[in-house]
Amino acid sequence: MEVLGHKFxxxxxxxxxxxxxxxxxxxxxxxxxxxxxxxxxxxxxxxxRDGLGLKLHALYVDxxxxxxxxxGEIDFCNTxxxxxxIPFTAEAVExxxxxxxxxxxxxxxARELRYRAFGETLARIQGQQIALGHNADDxxxxxxxxxxxxxxxxxxxxxxxxxxxxxRPLIETGRQEIEEFLEEQKITFITDSSNLKEDYLRNRIRRxxxxxxxxxxxxxxxxxxxxxxxxxxxERYFDLIVTKTLMRLITRKTEGRIDLFLTPLEAIEKxxxxxxxxxxxxxxxxxxxxxxxxxxxxxxxxxxxxxxDRLYLPKGLRVIKNYSTLVMTSELPVRIGTHSLSVxxxxxxxxxxxxxxxxxxxxxxxxxxxxxxxxxxxxxxxxVLTVRPRGNGDFFHPAGFGKRKKLQDFFVDGKVPRDERxxxxxxxxxxxxxxxxxxxxxxxxxxxxxxxxxxxxxxxxAL
Numbered sequence: 504m505e506v507l508g509h510k511f512x513x514x515x516x517x518x519x520x521x522x523x524x525x526x527x528x529x530x531x532x533x534x535x536x537x538x539x540x541x542x543x544x545x546x547x548x549x550x551x552r553d554g555l556g557l558k559l560h561a562l563y564v565d566x567x568x569x570x571x572x573x574x575g576e577i578d579f580c581n582t583x584x585x586x587x588x589i590p591f592t593a594e595a596v597e598x599x600x601x602x603x604x605x606x607x608x609x610x611x612x613a614r615e616l617r618y619r620a621f622g623e624t625l626a627r628i629q630g631q632q633i634a635l636g637h638n639a640d641d642x643x644x645x646x647x648x649x650x651x652x653x654x655x656x657x658x659x660x661x662x663x664x665x666x667x668x669x670x671r672p673l674i675e676t677g678r679q680e681i682e683e684f685l686e687e688q689k690i691t692f693i694t695d696s697s698n699l700k701e702d703y704l705r706n707r708i709r710r711x712x713x714x715x716x717x718x719x720x721x722x723x724x725x726x727x728x729x730x731x732x733x734x735x736x737x738e739r740y741f742d743l744i745v746t747k748t749l750m751r752l753i754t755r756k757t758e759g760r761i762d763l764f765l766t767p768l769e770a771i772e773k774x775x776x777x778x779x780x781x782x783x784x785x786x787x788x789x790x791x792x793x794x795x796x797x798x799x800x801x802x803x804x805x806x807x808x809x810x811x812d813r814l815y816l817p818k819g820l821r822v823i824k825n826y827s828t829l830v831m832t833s834e835l836p837v838r839i840g841t842h843s844l845s846v847x848x849x850x851x852x853x854x855x856x857x858x859x860x861x862x863x864x865x866x867x868x869x870x871x872x873x874x875x876x877x878x879x880x881x882x883x884x885x886x887v888l889t890v891r892p893r894g895n896g897d898f899f900h901p902a903g904f905g906k907r908k909k910l911q912d913f914f915v916d917g918k919v920p921r922d923e924r925x926x927x928x929x930x931x932x933x934x935x936x937x938x939x940x941x942x943x944x945x946x947x948x949x950x951x952x953x954x955x956x957x958x959x960x961x962x963x964x965a966l
Contacts, residue, residue, distance in 0.1 A: 511684045515547050515672050524670040528556045530630035532621060535561040535584070535591070537576040537693035540636035542583065543681045544673055546690055548634060549587045559587075562624050564617045565595040568609070579693055590628075594620045606818055610703075625668070637662055637671045639724045640678040644708050646727055651704070653796045655777060656741075660734035677724050745778045752779065759789025760832035768805050768829055776802055789833035790820060805829060813920055821922060838925035844888040846881070846958060852890065855926045856965040859890055859940060864957050869950065874941050879948040881958035884932045890940075892925050899936035900946040910939070917942065930960060 519525055533548055535541045548559055563580045565573050577593045584591035596619075602612035621633045642661045649658040664674045673681065685692060717723045748771070755762035761783050771779065777798050784790045797814075801822050804814055814822040823830040842850040849860040869878050897910035914924050919942075928940040938944045940962040950957055 511676075511680065512547065512550055514676060514680075516551070518664070518675045519551075519670075519672055522664040522670075524665055524672060525555055525557070525632070529632050530558040530560070530628060531632050531634050532625045532628060532630045533559060533561045533589075533634045534621065534636060535563050535580045536636075537563070537579045537583075538636075539681055539685055539692040539694075540638055540641075540673060540678070542690060542692040543685055544634060544636040545583065545587065545589070546688070547672065549589065558630075559589045560624075560628050560630065561589050561591045562621060563591070563593040564620045565593060566598045566613045566617070567595060568598060568613070576693055592624060594624065596620055631668065633669045635669060635671050636673055638673045638676050638678055638681060639728060640709070640713070642674060642731060643713055643724060643727050644705055646731060647708050647712060648705055651708075652794075655781070655795050655798075656734050657738050657778075657781065658795060659731065660738055661731045663735065675728065741775075741778055742782075744775060745782050748775065748779050749782055753783075754828055756787065757834070759787065759834045760830065761787045761790065762828045762830050765805070765824070765827055765829050773802060776805070784831065787831070790831055801829075801831075811918065811920065813922075823920075836922035836925055839890075839892045839928060841889065841891040844890050844930065846884070846886045846888060850890055852928060855928075857928070858963050859928060859930065860961045860963075861888065862959045862961075864959055866950065866954055866957050874943075875962045877938050877944045877960050878950050879937055879944060879958040879960065880950055880954045881956035882954075883948050884937055884958045888937065889931045890928050891931065893927065893929055897929065897936065899939065902944045902946045902949055904946065910936070913939070913943070928962065 525531075531548060533541070533545050535545055545559075545561060548557065551557065552559060561580065561584050563577055565577070567573075580593070581591050596613075596616035598609060598613045598616060601607070601616055602609050605612060605615075607615070625631075625633055645661050646659055649661075652658075662671060662674065664671050684690075713723070720726060752763045752767055753761065754764055763783060768776065768779075780798050780801055781795065797816050800814055800816075804812060804822060804824050808824045810824060810826045812824050816822065818833065819835070820831070820833050823832070837854050839852050839854045842852065844850045844859060844861055846861045847863055849858055851858050863881050872878055893910055893914075898907055899910060899913075900907050901913060910929075914927075919927070927942065929936055930938040930940055932948070935947070936945055937948050938960055940960070948958075
Protein backbone atom coordinates (compact mmCIF):
# COMPACT_ATOMS: atom_id res chain seq x y z
CA MET A 504 0.00 0.00 0.00
CA GLU A 505 1.33 3.43 -1.02
CA VAL A 506 2.29 6.21 1.42
CA LEU A 507 -1.08 7.94 1.01
CA GLY A 508 -2.81 4.71 1.90
CA HIS A 509 -0.75 4.28 5.05
CA LYS A 510 -1.50 7.83 6.19
CA PHE A 511 -5.15 7.30 5.43
CA UNK A 512 -5.32 4.11 7.48
CA UNK A 513 -3.44 5.75 10.34
CA UNK A 514 -6.07 8.49 10.43
CA UNK A 515 -8.87 5.90 10.61
CA UNK A 516 -7.01 4.03 13.36
CA UNK A 517 -6.79 7.29 15.31
CA UNK A 518 -10.56 7.84 15.01
CA UNK A 519 -11.30 4.26 16.06
CA UNK A 520 -9.05 4.64 19.10
CA UNK A 521 -10.28 8.14 19.99
CA UNK A 522 -13.89 6.99 20.28
CA UNK A 523 -13.13 3.45 21.52
CA UNK A 524 -15.02 1.96 18.58
CA UNK A 525 -13.29 -1.41 18.67
CA UNK A 526 -11.32 -3.36 21.24
CA UNK A 527 -10.45 -6.27 18.94
CA UNK A 528 -11.97 -9.64 18.14
CA UNK A 529 -15.43 -8.30 17.20
CA UNK A 530 -17.69 -9.55 14.44
CA UNK A 531 -18.55 -6.47 12.35
CA UNK A 532 -21.47 -5.97 9.96
CA UNK A 533 -20.50 -3.31 7.40
CA UNK A 534 -23.14 -1.40 5.44
CA UNK A 535 -22.28 -1.66 1.75
CA UNK A 536 -24.11 0.24 -1.02
CA UNK A 537 -21.38 0.25 -3.66
CA UNK A 538 -20.79 4.00 -3.27
CA UNK A 539 -17.34 5.44 -2.50
CA UNK A 540 -17.86 5.80 1.26
CA UNK A 541 -19.13 2.28 1.92
CA UNK A 542 -16.58 0.72 -0.45
CA UNK A 543 -13.80 2.64 1.30
CA UNK A 544 -15.09 1.49 4.68
CA UNK A 545 -15.09 -2.13 3.51
CA UNK A 546 -11.49 -1.97 2.28
CA UNK A 547 -10.32 -0.12 5.41
CA UNK A 548 -11.90 -2.73 7.69
CA UNK A 549 -10.40 -5.47 5.56
CA UNK A 550 -6.95 -3.85 5.89
CA UNK A 551 -7.38 -3.62 9.68
CA ARG A 552 -8.94 -7.07 10.00
CA ASP A 553 -5.87 -9.11 10.88
CA GLY A 554 -4.38 -6.54 13.24
CA LEU A 555 -7.60 -6.27 15.26
CA GLY A 556 -8.74 -9.88 14.87
CA LEU A 557 -12.01 -8.83 13.25
CA LYS A 558 -14.59 -11.01 11.51
CA LEU A 559 -16.35 -9.09 8.74
CA HIS A 560 -19.74 -9.40 7.05
CA ALA A 561 -21.33 -6.95 4.58
CA LEU A 562 -24.98 -6.06 4.00
CA TYR A 563 -26.62 -4.34 1.03
CA VAL A 564 -30.12 -3.00 1.74
CA ASP A 565 -32.37 -2.83 -1.32
CA UNK A 566 -34.95 -0.06 -0.74
CA UNK A 567 -36.74 -0.88 -4.00
CA UNK A 568 -36.54 2.78 -5.10
CA UNK A 569 -34.17 2.38 -8.10
CA UNK A 570 -35.12 -1.00 -9.64
CA UNK A 571 -33.05 -0.46 -12.80
CA UNK A 572 -29.80 0.07 -10.86
CA UNK A 573 -30.17 -2.31 -7.92
CA UNK A 574 -29.24 -5.65 -9.60
CA GLY A 575 -26.00 -4.15 -10.90
CA GLU A 576 -25.17 -2.68 -7.48
CA ILE A 577 -25.78 -5.99 -5.73
CA ASP A 578 -23.59 -7.82 -8.26
CA PHE A 579 -20.85 -5.21 -7.81
CA CYS A 580 -20.96 -5.47 -3.99
CA ASN A 581 -20.99 -9.25 -4.11
CA THR A 582 -17.92 -9.28 -6.38
CA UNK A 583 -15.98 -6.89 -4.11
CA UNK A 584 -16.80 -9.01 -1.07
CA UNK A 585 -15.67 -12.22 -2.80
CA UNK A 586 -12.36 -10.56 -3.68
CA UNK A 587 -11.85 -9.65 -0.01
CA UNK A 588 -13.17 -12.93 1.40
CA ILE A 589 -16.05 -11.24 3.21
CA PRO A 590 -19.50 -12.90 3.47
CA PHE A 591 -22.16 -10.77 1.71
CA THR A 592 -25.93 -10.50 2.13
CA ALA A 593 -28.55 -8.42 0.28
CA GLU A 594 -31.87 -7.67 2.01
CA ALA A 595 -34.92 -6.08 0.37
CA VAL A 596 -37.31 -3.77 2.26
CA GLU A 597 -40.69 -2.34 1.21
CA UNK A 598 -40.14 1.39 1.68
CA UNK A 599 -43.17 2.78 -0.14
CA UNK A 600 -45.63 0.39 1.52
CA UNK A 601 -44.16 1.08 4.95
CA UNK A 602 -44.21 4.85 4.36
CA UNK A 603 -47.93 4.73 3.51
CA UNK A 604 -48.78 2.51 6.47
CA UNK A 605 -46.83 4.61 8.98
CA UNK A 606 -47.62 8.04 7.56
CA UNK A 607 -43.92 8.77 6.97
CA UNK A 608 -42.09 10.37 4.08
CA UNK A 609 -39.97 8.11 1.90
CA UNK A 610 -36.65 9.09 3.47
CA UNK A 611 -37.89 8.47 7.04
CA UNK A 612 -39.32 5.07 6.09
CA ALA A 613 -36.14 4.05 4.24
CA ARG A 614 -33.97 4.98 7.21
CA GLU A 615 -36.10 3.08 9.72
CA LEU A 616 -36.29 -0.05 7.59
CA ARG A 617 -32.59 0.12 6.78
CA TYR A 618 -31.60 0.19 10.45
CA ARG A 619 -34.08 -2.59 11.17
CA ALA A 620 -32.42 -4.74 8.47
CA PHE A 621 -29.00 -4.01 9.97
CA GLY A 622 -30.19 -5.00 13.44
CA GLU A 623 -31.81 -8.24 12.26
CA THR A 624 -28.77 -9.25 10.19
CA LEU A 625 -26.38 -8.43 13.05
CA ALA A 626 -28.37 -10.69 15.35
CA ARG A 627 -28.38 -13.48 12.76
CA ILE A 628 -24.58 -13.44 12.35
CA GLN A 629 -24.16 -12.98 16.12
CA GLY A 630 -22.16 -9.81 15.54
CA GLN A 631 -21.30 -7.01 17.94
CA GLN A 632 -21.00 -3.85 15.83
CA ILE A 633 -22.58 -2.24 12.76
CA ALA A 634 -20.06 -0.14 10.80
CA LEU A 635 -21.41 2.66 8.57
CA GLY A 636 -19.56 4.81 6.04
CA HIS A 637 -20.67 8.30 7.09
CA ASN A 638 -17.83 10.79 6.65
CA ALA A 639 -16.93 14.31 7.79
CA ASP A 640 -18.74 15.92 4.82
CA ASP A 641 -21.88 14.00 5.75
CA UNK A 642 -21.57 15.58 9.19
CA UNK A 643 -21.45 19.09 7.73
CA UNK A 644 -24.47 18.37 5.53
CA UNK A 645 -26.34 16.98 8.52
CA UNK A 646 -25.49 20.10 10.54
CA UNK A 647 -26.88 22.51 7.94
CA UNK A 648 -29.83 20.27 7.07
CA UNK A 649 -30.91 20.23 10.71
CA UNK A 650 -30.05 23.92 11.16
CA UNK A 651 -32.43 24.81 8.32
CA UNK A 652 -35.15 22.71 9.94
CA UNK A 653 -34.78 24.52 13.28
CA UNK A 654 -33.06 21.75 15.26
CA UNK A 655 -31.77 22.31 18.79
CA UNK A 656 -28.29 21.59 20.17
CA UNK A 657 -28.75 17.84 20.16
CA UNK A 658 -29.75 17.77 16.50
CA UNK A 659 -26.94 20.14 15.58
CA UNK A 660 -24.39 17.89 17.31
CA UNK A 661 -24.76 15.59 14.30
CA UNK A 662 -24.26 11.87 13.99
CA UNK A 663 -22.38 10.45 16.99
CA UNK A 664 -19.20 8.54 16.09
CA UNK A 665 -20.51 5.73 18.33
CA UNK A 666 -24.15 5.12 19.19
CA UNK A 667 -25.02 1.89 20.94
CA UNK A 668 -23.65 -0.79 18.58
CA UNK A 669 -23.22 1.53 15.58
CA UNK A 670 -19.74 2.84 14.72
CA ARG A 671 -18.64 5.34 12.05
CA PRO A 672 -14.88 4.92 11.46
CA LEU A 673 -14.82 7.50 8.60
CA ILE A 674 -16.60 10.24 10.53
CA GLU A 675 -13.49 12.45 10.77
CA THR A 676 -12.39 11.84 7.19
CA GLY A 677 -13.45 14.12 4.33
CA ARG A 678 -15.05 12.94 1.10
CA GLN A 679 -12.12 14.23 -0.97
CA GLU A 680 -9.67 12.20 1.14
CA ILE A 681 -11.80 9.10 0.64
CA GLU A 682 -11.92 9.55 -3.14
CA GLU A 683 -8.16 10.17 -3.32
CA PHE A 684 -7.52 6.98 -1.34
CA LEU A 685 -9.77 4.96 -3.67
CA GLU A 686 -8.09 6.43 -6.75
CA GLU A 687 -4.60 5.75 -5.38
CA GLN A 688 -5.50 2.16 -4.53
CA LYS A 689 -7.32 1.73 -7.88
CA ILE A 690 -10.51 0.71 -6.06
CA THR A 691 -13.66 1.14 -8.12
CA PHE A 692 -17.10 2.18 -6.84
CA ILE A 693 -20.60 3.01 -8.08
CA THR A 694 -22.29 6.42 -8.08
CA ASP A 695 -25.88 6.37 -6.80
CA SER A 696 -27.94 8.38 -9.31
CA SER A 697 -30.18 9.72 -6.54
CA ASN A 698 -27.15 11.56 -5.09
CA LEU A 699 -27.00 13.66 -8.27
CA LYS A 700 -30.57 14.97 -8.06
CA GLU A 701 -31.10 18.39 -6.56
CA ASP A 702 -34.74 17.79 -5.61
CA TYR A 703 -33.50 16.35 -2.28
CA LEU A 704 -32.57 19.02 0.27
CA ARG A 705 -29.45 17.13 1.41
CA ASN A 706 -28.17 16.95 -2.15
CA ARG A 707 -28.72 20.67 -2.66
CA ILE A 708 -26.75 21.37 0.52
CA ARG A 709 -24.02 18.99 -0.69
CA ARG A 710 -23.78 20.32 -4.22
CA UNK A 711 -24.55 24.05 -3.75
CA UNK A 712 -24.34 25.28 -0.13
CA UNK A 713 -21.26 23.48 1.22
CA UNK A 714 -18.98 24.27 -1.77
CA UNK A 715 -19.79 27.99 -1.41
CA UNK A 716 -19.12 27.89 2.33
CA UNK A 717 -15.79 26.16 1.72
CA UNK A 718 -14.81 29.08 -0.48
CA UNK A 719 -15.42 31.40 2.48
CA UNK A 720 -13.81 29.05 5.01
CA UNK A 721 -11.51 26.37 3.54
CA UNK A 722 -11.32 24.78 7.02
CA UNK A 723 -15.12 24.30 7.13
CA UNK A 724 -14.89 20.59 7.91
CA UNK A 725 -12.57 21.15 10.87
CA UNK A 726 -14.38 24.18 12.34
CA UNK A 727 -17.87 22.72 11.94
CA UNK A 728 -16.65 19.43 13.36
CA UNK A 729 -15.24 21.24 16.40
CA UNK A 730 -18.55 23.01 16.95
CA UNK A 731 -20.38 19.69 16.76
CA UNK A 732 -17.92 18.12 19.21
CA UNK A 733 -18.60 20.93 21.71
CA UNK A 734 -22.36 20.54 21.31
CA UNK A 735 -22.03 16.77 21.75
CA UNK A 736 -20.03 17.18 24.97
CA UNK A 737 -22.52 19.66 26.38
CA GLU A 738 -25.40 17.38 25.46
CA ARG A 739 -23.80 14.53 27.41
CA TYR A 740 -23.72 16.78 30.48
CA PHE A 741 -27.30 17.91 30.02
CA ASP A 742 -28.38 14.30 29.45
CA LEU A 743 -27.40 13.47 33.02
CA ILE A 744 -29.55 16.32 34.35
CA VAL A 745 -32.45 15.40 32.07
CA THR A 746 -32.35 11.72 33.08
CA LYS A 747 -32.58 12.56 36.78
CA THR A 748 -35.34 15.13 36.14
CA LEU A 749 -37.47 12.89 33.93
CA MET A 750 -37.37 10.01 36.41
CA ARG A 751 -39.28 12.21 38.87
CA LEU A 752 -41.83 13.41 36.31
CA ILE A 753 -43.30 10.32 34.63
CA THR A 754 -46.61 9.21 36.08
CA ARG A 755 -47.75 6.97 33.22
CA LYS A 756 -46.16 5.72 30.01
CA THR A 757 -47.28 3.47 27.14
CA GLU A 758 -45.99 3.05 23.60
CA GLY A 759 -48.11 5.93 22.34
CA ARG A 760 -48.63 8.08 25.43
CA ILE A 761 -46.71 9.66 28.28
CA ASP A 762 -48.14 11.54 31.29
CA LEU A 763 -45.92 13.93 33.24
CA PHE A 764 -46.59 15.61 36.60
CA LEU A 765 -47.51 19.20 35.79
CA THR A 766 -46.45 21.19 38.85
CA PRO A 767 -42.72 20.30 38.60
CA LEU A 768 -42.83 20.95 34.83
CA GLU A 769 -44.13 24.49 35.38
CA ALA A 770 -41.16 25.28 37.63
CA ILE A 771 -38.40 23.96 35.32
CA GLU A 772 -36.29 26.51 33.47
CA LYS A 773 -36.96 26.61 29.74
CA UNK A 774 -33.47 25.49 28.72
CA UNK A 775 -33.88 22.24 30.69
CA UNK A 776 -37.59 21.88 29.97
CA UNK A 777 -36.92 21.73 26.22
CA UNK A 778 -34.58 18.80 26.75
CA UNK A 779 -36.90 17.02 29.19
CA UNK A 780 -39.78 17.20 26.70
CA UNK A 781 -37.53 16.10 23.84
CA UNK A 782 -36.33 13.08 25.83
CA UNK A 783 -39.87 12.16 26.89
CA UNK A 784 -40.94 12.26 23.25
CA UNK A 785 -37.92 10.29 22.00
CA UNK A 786 -38.54 7.53 24.55
CA UNK A 787 -42.19 7.12 23.53
CA UNK A 788 -42.30 5.44 20.13
CA UNK A 789 -45.71 6.73 19.09
CA UNK A 790 -44.72 10.39 19.68
CA UNK A 791 -41.72 10.60 17.40
CA UNK A 792 -43.54 12.77 14.88
CA UNK A 793 -43.28 15.69 17.31
CA UNK A 794 -40.38 17.80 16.08
CA UNK A 795 -38.25 20.40 17.84
CA UNK A 796 -40.28 23.20 16.24
CA UNK A 797 -43.28 22.06 18.30
CA UNK A 798 -41.45 22.03 21.64
CA UNK A 799 -41.86 25.76 22.29
CA UNK A 800 -45.60 25.45 21.64
CA UNK A 801 -45.76 22.70 24.27
CA UNK A 802 -43.81 24.89 26.71
CA UNK A 803 -46.27 27.76 26.14
CA UNK A 804 -49.10 25.34 26.91
CA UNK A 805 -47.37 24.29 30.15
CA UNK A 806 -46.55 27.84 31.27
CA UNK A 807 -49.60 29.76 30.04
CA UNK A 808 -52.36 27.28 29.22
CA UNK A 809 -55.41 26.55 31.34
CA UNK A 810 -56.52 23.08 32.44
CA UNK A 811 -58.23 21.45 29.49
CA ASP A 812 -56.23 23.38 26.87
CA ARG A 813 -54.54 21.28 24.23
CA LEU A 814 -52.43 21.28 21.10
CA TYR A 815 -53.20 19.35 17.94
CA LEU A 816 -49.92 18.51 16.22
CA PRO A 817 -49.12 16.67 12.95
CA LYS A 818 -49.70 12.91 12.56
CA GLY A 819 -52.61 12.85 15.03
CA LEU A 820 -50.47 13.84 18.02
CA ARG A 821 -52.13 15.70 20.89
CA VAL A 822 -50.77 17.46 23.97
CA ILE A 823 -53.27 18.02 26.78
CA LYS A 824 -52.85 20.12 29.90
CA ASN A 825 -54.88 18.60 32.72
CA TYR A 826 -55.12 19.90 36.27
CA SER A 827 -52.23 17.79 37.56
CA THR A 828 -50.61 16.24 34.48
CA LEU A 829 -49.41 17.01 30.98
CA VAL A 830 -50.44 14.29 28.53
CA MET A 831 -48.66 13.75 25.22
CA THR A 832 -50.35 11.08 23.15
CA SER A 833 -50.74 9.62 19.68
CA GLU A 834 -53.37 7.13 20.81
CA LEU A 835 -56.61 7.36 18.88
CA PRO A 836 -59.50 9.08 20.68
CA VAL A 837 -61.87 6.59 22.32
CA ARG A 838 -65.35 6.05 20.88
CA ILE A 839 -67.78 4.14 23.03
CA GLY A 840 -69.98 1.45 21.56
CA THR A 841 -73.76 1.10 21.73
CA HIS A 842 -75.12 -0.61 24.85
CA SER A 843 -78.56 -1.55 26.15
CA LEU A 844 -79.47 -0.35 29.66
CA SER A 845 -82.34 -2.05 31.47
CA VAL A 846 -84.23 -0.19 34.17
CA UNK A 847 -83.35 -1.15 36.83
CA UNK A 848 -79.89 -2.43 35.85
CA UNK A 849 -76.47 -1.33 34.72
CA UNK A 850 -74.25 -1.35 31.66
CA UNK A 851 -70.47 -1.48 31.63
CA UNK A 852 -68.67 0.83 29.20
CA UNK A 853 -65.37 -1.01 28.81
CA UNK A 854 -64.03 1.49 26.28
CA UNK A 855 -63.84 4.23 28.91
CA UNK A 856 -63.65 2.01 32.00
CA UNK A 857 -67.03 3.28 33.17
CA UNK A 858 -70.45 2.08 34.25
CA UNK A 859 -73.94 3.58 34.18
CA UNK A 860 -76.43 2.33 36.75
CA UNK A 861 -80.19 2.78 36.55
CA UNK A 862 -82.61 2.50 39.48
CA UNK A 863 -86.24 3.42 40.12
CA UNK A 864 -87.23 5.06 43.40
CA UNK A 865 -89.94 7.11 44.99
CA UNK A 866 -89.86 10.91 44.68
CA UNK A 867 -87.69 12.41 47.39
CA UNK A 868 -84.53 14.41 47.98
CA UNK A 869 -82.45 15.24 44.88
CA UNK A 870 -79.76 17.30 46.57
CA UNK A 871 -77.00 14.96 45.33
CA UNK A 872 -77.80 15.65 41.69
CA UNK A 873 -74.86 16.80 39.59
CA UNK A 874 -72.91 15.94 36.47
CA UNK A 875 -72.46 12.27 37.40
CA UNK A 876 -75.86 11.73 39.06
CA UNK A 877 -79.17 12.71 37.51
CA UNK A 878 -82.90 12.14 38.18
CA UNK A 879 -85.67 11.82 35.58
CA UNK A 880 -89.33 10.89 35.28
CA UNK A 881 -89.23 7.10 35.04
CA UNK A 882 -92.59 6.74 33.30
CA UNK A 883 -91.56 9.08 30.51
CA UNK A 884 -88.21 7.39 30.08
CA UNK A 885 -89.44 3.78 29.97
CA UNK A 886 -87.79 0.55 31.06
CA VAL A 887 -85.25 -0.01 28.26
CA LEU A 888 -82.69 2.69 27.51
CA THR A 889 -79.76 2.85 25.12
CA VAL A 890 -76.28 4.18 25.85
CA ARG A 891 -74.45 5.21 22.68
CA PRO A 892 -71.89 7.67 21.30
CA ARG A 893 -72.94 10.96 19.75
CA GLY A 894 -74.42 10.86 16.26
CA ASN A 895 -74.84 13.26 13.36
CA GLY A 896 -77.76 15.63 13.87
CA ASP A 897 -78.18 14.85 17.59
CA PHE A 898 -80.10 17.41 19.57
CA PHE A 899 -81.70 17.67 23.01
CA HIS A 900 -83.31 20.19 25.36
CA PRO A 901 -80.66 20.97 28.02
CA ALA A 902 -82.21 21.26 31.48
CA GLY A 903 -82.50 24.90 32.45
CA PHE A 904 -81.88 26.09 28.89
CA GLY A 905 -85.51 26.10 27.82
CA LYS A 906 -85.19 25.21 24.15
CA ARG A 907 -83.78 22.71 21.71
CA LYS A 908 -80.00 22.71 21.13
CA LYS A 909 -77.74 20.75 18.81
CA LEU A 910 -75.45 18.42 20.73
CA GLN A 911 -72.51 19.65 18.64
CA ASP A 912 -73.23 23.26 19.72
CA PHE A 913 -73.61 22.13 23.33
CA PHE A 914 -70.14 20.56 23.24
CA VAL A 915 -68.62 23.62 21.58
CA ASP A 916 -70.20 26.02 24.09
CA GLY A 917 -69.12 23.76 26.95
CA LYS A 918 -65.56 23.66 25.55
CA VAL A 919 -65.57 19.87 25.43
CA PRO A 920 -62.40 18.93 23.47
CA ARG A 921 -63.04 17.42 20.06
CA ASP A 922 -61.08 14.27 20.87
CA GLU A 923 -63.18 13.59 23.98
CA ARG A 924 -66.66 13.98 22.48
CA UNK A 925 -66.92 10.42 21.16
CA UNK A 926 -66.33 9.00 24.64
CA UNK A 927 -69.26 10.89 26.22
CA UNK A 928 -72.13 8.43 26.88
CA UNK A 929 -75.43 9.56 25.41
CA UNK A 930 -78.43 7.94 27.18
CA UNK A 931 -81.54 7.73 25.02
CA UNK A 932 -85.13 6.53 25.25
CA UNK A 933 -86.11 5.37 21.74
CA UNK A 934 -84.86 8.35 19.67
CA UNK A 935 -84.81 11.01 22.38
CA UNK A 936 -81.75 11.96 24.41
CA UNK A 937 -82.45 11.77 28.15
CA UNK A 938 -78.99 12.49 29.49
CA UNK A 939 -75.60 13.59 28.21
CA UNK A 940 -73.82 11.65 30.92
CA UNK A 941 -71.38 13.69 32.89
CA UNK A 942 -72.86 16.95 31.62
CA UNK A 943 -76.60 17.71 31.44
CA UNK A 944 -80.02 16.07 31.43
CA UNK A 945 -82.93 16.76 29.09
CA UNK A 946 -85.63 19.19 30.23
CA UNK A 947 -88.40 17.02 28.71
CA UNK A 948 -87.66 14.16 31.12
CA UNK A 949 -87.08 16.19 34.28
CA UNK A 950 -88.80 15.34 37.55
CA UNK A 951 -91.95 17.43 38.13
CA UNK A 952 -94.65 17.58 40.82
CA UNK A 953 -96.61 15.05 38.74
CA UNK A 954 -93.77 12.52 38.72
CA UNK A 955 -94.80 9.27 40.46
CA UNK A 956 -91.63 7.25 39.92
CA UNK A 957 -88.11 8.61 39.68
CA UNK A 958 -85.39 7.21 37.40
CA UNK A 959 -81.99 7.55 39.03
CA UNK A 960 -79.01 7.42 36.64
CA UNK A 961 -75.44 7.36 37.95
CA UNK A 962 -72.28 7.46 35.86
CA UNK A 963 -68.97 6.29 37.34
CA UNK A 964 -65.50 6.05 35.82
CA ALA A 965 -62.49 4.21 37.17
CA LEU A 966 -59.70 6.52 38.28
